[in-house]
Amino acid sequence: MTDPDRTDRAADRPSSDLMKRETAVEKARQKTAALALEFGKAWEYAPAPETPDHVKLEERYQLFIGGKWMPPKSGKYFDTVSPSTEQTLAQVAEGNAEDVDRAVKAARHAYDKYWGKMRGAERAKYVFRIARALQEKARELAIVETMDGGKPIKESRDVDIPLASAHFFYNAGWADKLDYAFHGRKVRPLGVAGQVIPWNFPLLMAAWKIAPAIACGNTVVLKPAETTPLTALLLAQIIEEAELPPGVVNIVTGAGETGAALVGHPDVNKVAFTGSTDVGKKIQRAIAGSGKRLTLELGGKAANIVFADAPLDQAVEGIVGGIYFNQGHVCCAGSRLLVEESVHDIVVRKLKDRMATLRLGDPLDKNTDVGAINSRAQLERIKELVLSGEREGAERFSAPCELPSKGFWFPPTFFTNASQSCRIAREEIFGPVLTIMTFRTPDEAIEKANNTMYGLSAGIWTDKGSKIFHVATRLQAGVIWANTYNKFDPSSPFGGYKESGFGREGGRQGLAAYLEVQ
Ligand code: NAP
Numbered sequence: 001m002t003d004p005d006r007t008d009r010a011a012d013r014p015s016s017d018l019m020k021r022e023t024a025v026e027k028a029r030q031k032t033a034a035l036a037l038e039f040g041k042a043w044e045y046a047p048a049p050e051t052p053d054h055v056k057l058e059e060r061y062q063l064f065i066g067g068k069w070m071p072p073k074s075g076k077y078f079d080t081v082s083p084s085t086e087q088t089l090a091q092v093a094e095g096n097a098e099d100v101d102r103a104v105k106a107a108r109h110a111y112d113k114y115w116g117k118m119r120g121a122e123r124a125k126y127v128f129r130i131a132r133a134l135q136e137k138a139r140e141l142a143i144v145e146t147m148d149g150g151k152p153i154k155e156s157r158d159v160d161i162p163l164a165s166a167h168f169f170y171n172a173g174w175a176d177k178l179d180y181a182f183h184g185r186k187v188r189p190l191g192v193a194g195q196v197i198p199w200n201f202p203l204l205m206a207a208w209k210i211a212p213a214i215a216c217g218n219t220v221v222l223k224p225a226e227t228t229p230l231t232a233l234l235l236a237q238i239i240e241e242a243e244l245p246p247g248v249v250n251i252v253t254g255a256g257e258t259g260a261a262l263v264g265h266p267d268v269n270k271v272a273f274t275g276s277t278d279v280g281k282k283i284q285r286a287i288a289g290s291g292k293r294l295t296l297e298l299g300g301k302a303a304n305i306v307f308a309d310a311p312l313d314q315a316v317e318g319i320v321g322g323i324y325f326n327q328g329h330v331c332c333a334g335s336r337l338l339v340e341e342s343v344h345d346i347v348v349r350k351l352k353d354r355m356a357t358l359r360l361g362d363p364l365d366k367n368t369d370v371g372a373i374n375s376r377a378q379l380e381r382i383k384e385l386v387l388s389g390e391r392e393g394a395e396r397f398s399a400p401c402e403l404p405s406k407g408f409w410f411p412p413t414f415f416t417n418a419s420q421s422c423r424i425a426r427e428e429i430f431g432p433v434l435t436i437m438t439f440r441t442p443d444e445a446i447e448k449a450n451n452t453m454y455g456l457s458a459g460i461w462t463d464k465g466s467k468i469f470h471v472a473t474r475l476q477a478g479v480i481w482a483n484t485y486n487k488f489d490p491s492s493p494f495g496g497y498k499e500s501g502f503g504r505e506g507g508r509q510g511l512a513a514y515l516e517v518q
């Protein structure tokens, strides 16, 4: 018979060996990390700022209505500032309800007189022209986007501007093929679209809204976000240069009230809104019963699910890209990290190591990974939620980086030991803050991922294709990435489930939002 004591001791031995080995590995890791840090300091990247010298911003921007630049009826202007320097970049017209009315009238006129009747092939020429002009002016647009919104130039140069142009190209290609987009069914445009967009992807959101609308034969009044109006105004200049008939696209800058006046205008046929769930609900209430068509792209609290069999280094890169690049100012940011329990500690350690190498600072520097928070108000919101996480007992880690003295900044941060009921696990933070939780089985991961009022996006990291399909078909999210994160394409429909909104942007489904399909 086996001596039970002996068996126990035998079982103990490998685990204590393992512990010794783990300690040795950890010591070696710390030594390498310290060396890497020293090495990193010696080889710190030299500053590589993109020069804004050739960008000529006007001191004051008017409203773009009926193909003309018009002063606002109120005579009022507001400053748009650079969140990384707090410097005023330009003054922008504050449109009121009267201005919105002028813009809607101009859009109606353009729709009735020519744009709504124009052959698709003719409309396409204009939309292609805008797409090409965006490519030609890509550098200037990227710089202005970064100055006005605070995102790193790497992001605006490589993501925002090329994608904005790609959306115009994609939709231009559909303009003369709309009868074939819906399997033999006839389509017709809706009329005047009132569109309201947020500050996190200013030009890209304008492109998502304007390109399908005008390609389908609608005319548009667009209200950009108060803190990032500049690239929409540059787009208006491009539209003017492309000689689009007057009134087809109108840009009315202003605050929330301007947006409310636009969506509430009785002669608007279609409302398209991207922004917070709260404002989305207000809009839904305001236009209920009016017969206006509505699409809402709202907030998110995406789960990024990492299984133990995932390529962990690749997953860590995806986690970092999903929440820290772009300061977490992404509606589909992977802000809840669900890690299989057995690899939790390894993932957290790898994440800390990677975070130590993130470069935060001047958004115009080509090496910058994390830029400025879009506005003081947004920074305050992030701080308040982070404080609530600490108060609720979660453990905070912030990347060891220096924050510039001027501007609005928040270090890449994560929380561990957070429960699902914590505010940081439930509410959209819209900043570089990640909440890490664990799971043991795929079912538990699915349940936790779906335990939210949102349903915009999710990520799955695993070596097994079958697991990807098993999990993806059970997640309630509009967009699901597998072994990658935050990848976009104009042919791919994007939109939410539950309180993340309804309707799709991009792809054939995105056209349906701007057409009556008969
Ligand atoms: P927000 O406060 O809802 O603002 C969005 C836009 O609506 C802005 O232009 C805003 O004007 C305007 N607005 C405010 N009140 C309004 C009202 N009562 N009626 C009509 N328009 C009104 O959102 P945000 O804080 O700027 O943007 C962040 C939010 O957008 C996040 O929740 C994010 O998840 C969401 N988002 C979603 C998607 C998506 O595709 N699902 C994409 C990007 C962002 P002001 O700028 O003057 O306030």
Ligand code: MG
Pocket (backbone or CB within 6 Å): 080, 081, 082, 083, 147, 148, 149, 227, 228, 229
């Ligand atoms: Mg600004």
